[in-house]
Amino acid sequence: MKKHADYGPKSVAALKAALQDNPDSATLLYNLGVSLVAERNLDEAQKAFEEALALEPGIAEAYVQLGGLAMHRGDLDECLKMNRKATEVRPRFAVPWGNIGFVHMQQQNPDKAVKALKKAISLDPQFIQAHTTLGSAYLALGDPDGCIMQCSKAIEIEPMFGPAYNNIGLAYLEKGEPKKALIYFDKAVETGFDVESQVLAEISQYR
CATH class of the missing domain: 1.25.40.10 (Tetratricopeptide repeat domain)
Known part of the structure; x- marks a missing residue:
């Protein structure tokens, strides 16, 4: 081909x-x-x-x-x-598998997203968007630790990838650890990522 x-x-x-x-x-x-x-x-x-x-x-x-x-x-x-x-x-083209996972997330189907995103990552372990979207899927499925683990892999590949820091922040909020969350939201903002204003308002009391 x-x-x-x-x-x-x-x-x-x-x-x-x-x-x-x-x-x-x-x-x-x-x-x-x-x-x-x-x-x-x-x-x-x-x-x-x-x-x-x-x-x-x-x-x-x-x-x-x-x-x-x-x-x-x-x-x-x-x-x-x-x-x-x-x-x-x-x-064996990773990009469409990643896109399929992203669409499933948009359609509120995190289970289906996980399957497609794991396939994308198996084909391209450096696919940072797929790692991060998989983190979002784990969070949607009630697994904040899975989200933290997956998004940490994205940050290892690209240390200035804001969406991964944002996801980790959301995962720590889910775990009831707002002070840890704050560190990651600050890092997301530092990369130029727009953290949702209501999230920033919610965690401002922990500064």
Whole structure:
């Protein structure tokens, strides 16, 4: 399977010119889609990814991109469907498994999220978003210690990843340890993460 990627920033105009000479290049169409997303031209991007897949149905990244566009529209079911297609095309691609876990969390299905996120991490142990979302799933399932353990792994990989500090803070609040929680919320804020104002108000008394 060929790897499809956006090889550095290419202008939409340059890619469209290249497609004039090579209209059946799925890779050029995929890269055009990526550049159109970067320019926030989402309708044209959708069309480019769909045309790329019509030419070469094995481009897993194009399904992931279509899933992202569906998420942007608020269509979680379509996002789930596109990422599942990506896993069918390339089962060992971690990104769609992580996205599937994220969508399950948005749909209040933490049990299903855990399964998909564990799969993502087994394929890419450095996948910090998957570690952090798995931490959120454990917290939703009433396992704050599991959340702390998983989000600590994310911080080991990326020490300035705010969402992981925020999750650990929430887990310590759940455990009834607000002073410990405060340390992690402060760290989350330090990374630029927006901790919910009601949480900051709740823990301010423990300073």
